Amino acid sequence: MGDVFLNKDKQAKVAALENIGIFEWNDALEKLEEKLETGKINEEQYLKGIQPHTNGASLEAIKDAWNAGITDFPLYRLEFLQKLSATYRLFLLSNTDPIHIEKFEQEAGASFYSDFYQCFEKVYFSHEIGVRKPNAKAFTYLLNNHPDVQPKHTLMVDDKKFNTDAAEEVGLLVWNVKKGEEDVVELFEKSILKSTDAAS
DSSP states (O other): OBTTTBOBOHHHHHHHHHHTTOOOOOHHHHHHHHHHHTTSSOHHHHHHHHGGGTTSOOHHHHHHHHTTTBOOOOHHHHHHHHHHTTTSOOEEEEOOOHHHHHHHHHHHOHHHHHHHHTTSSEEEEHHHHTOOTTSHHHHHHHHHHOTTOOGGGOEEEESOHHHHHHHHHTTOEEEEOOTTTOOGGGTTTTTHHHHHHHHO
8 A cells, every 4th residue: 555555755754753762663563564564563553662662752643653654545546447447356465554544545535545445456454454565374364365366367466575575485476666666557568467367
């Protein structure tokens, strides 16, 4: 979802975290993030876990900093998805958390995010299924829930290479979208789906 459909600004997030006293995302913070993204802890537990690493920031200030990197979702990408969903079966598998989802939905509005979710046969968020990419279990979770979906006929699109590498390991076709150089709407121009169809 992030940096494929929804634009993110990493530097804005880094700056916001620095403003609350976090200059390094250390192992302890990474473990907290993983727990949040896999549903092991809730929003309040996460924010309170981060608090001791800050300069005394309030939970609300921490939440705002955590969401600072979420920017816009261009309408043309939604329109592309809507056209794509008329021909292909689509699934959303995203590493995310309830804090980011709440922010996205508030910013996008009910009409927009409903139209987005409706493009997919099923939406899988890591904090709801209990596992996140690049863990192979994230991909097999989806595939096991849809036994008629064949990996060799399925294209997985992701902005992070370690995620597409992991998807390849379970037999999926992949496209690692390079942020700033490529856009998901170029799917057909790059002949990726043509090669997918050829594999059929």
